[in-house]
Amino acid sequence: MPELPEVEALTRFLDDRTSGRTLVAADVAAIAALKTHDPPVPDLVGGTVRRVDRHGKWVDLAVAVDDGRPGAGEHTVLHLVFHLARGGWVRRHDSAPTTPVRPRMGGSSRGAALALRLRFDDGSGIDLTEAGTRKRLAVHVVRDPLDVEQVRTLGVDPLSPEFTSSALAELMGARNQQVKGLLRDQHAIAGIGNAYSDEILHVAGVSPFRLTRSFSDDDVAALHDAVVTTLHDAVAAAVGRPATQLKDAKRAQMRVHGRTGDACPACGDVVREVSFADSSLQYCASCQTDGQVLADRRTSKFLR
Structure with a gap:
């Protein structure tokens, strides 16, 4: 299971490569991995990644999206928050596949199975995958990362000044x-x-x-x-x-x-x-x- 050091490195890796990029597609492959339904995943499309943060072992992509008010010029921020659990990982593509992603309800494959694919305006993309038969990858789309109970109830970060x-x-x-x-x-x-x-x-x-x-x-x-x-x-x-x-x-x-x-x-x-x-x-x-x-x-x- 990825722990704080790997998630910190992964967060910085993703921040460097996705901040400022606009999402052109967000396709869910593993329905069971998606733990929220409001806001829906498609609301991320057209939004621009502002930053990628870490909360414990959770990765948080902050995406600025149009708030839907014509001419307002305002944006709201949605958060794609995910936990890789034991068998999850991230694969980045310089040129992401554009073939349609077929949603699946479950599956017992031991190999790395696609759970979510994000594509960006420069043609790059990232896949969230999960290996093994015990599927625990958790993906949330929320308005505030604290809307995720597991994030809200996290203890002190051991790399923070508060950890004395x-x-x-x-x-x-x-x-x-x-x-x-x-x-x-x-x-x-x-x-x-x-x-x-x-x-x-x-x-x-x-x-x-x-x-x-x-x-x-x-x-x-x-x-x-x-x-x-x-x-x-x-x-x-x-x-x-x-x-x-x-x-x-x-x-x-x-x-x-x-x-x-x-x-x-x-x-x-x-x-x-x-x-x-x-x-x-x-x-x-x-x-x-x-x-x-x-x-x-x-x-x-x-x-x-």
Whole structure:
């Protein structure tokens, strides 16, 4: 799943290539991906992209459209807001296909299936696609991004000035929970997912299962530094890359996430895994748990 660094890089990539461009077509291919009906998608056509923003893991294309009043010269701004979920991605075309897009109600294809195609006045375009059988890509057309509940209820952005050590301490003290769960909670901190929470906790030398109220002030400050440093480094590594390279760049820079069985880059111990129903986490026992191997549901009977 794309997380904050990749979405930030993607947002800048799209802003650079679509701002100032006029939409000449907006075609929905996957009906299930469209979560709103008012305003309708065709209302975007003829509008000009003003900017592309990010809200956590959400991408927001602000499109200035004619308000329909003859001679008024006024425009209103509509927002095409989308979340790529686990299998979604963006493909940009210098010369976008002009063949008609046939809407579909569903489908179980594992390959990347077209969900939405946008074409611009210079002939370029972008496709929103989604791979896999579990379709979770979410596309909204709204008058205000805060009309999307998941955007309105986002927590603090960890790259913003508001994300201070004190702010993190307040979040950690609000409820005694596992620290990995807090880092992944979009209502608390926006944009961090499974991969970067693993990376942050490895940098901080913290067990993913450590309870938040057990952290001292110094521990919180160290975790805050790990969050900011890890994300800034990841953004720096991602920005400037074409959208097609962002996923591979993310995988290449991971220290522990997705590295089960590899050597920890910090100490040389083996990277271990804890699996869940539909996800897993990776960690280094030497760096994060004082050598204790965390129980995994697949092997926990051997660790009791």
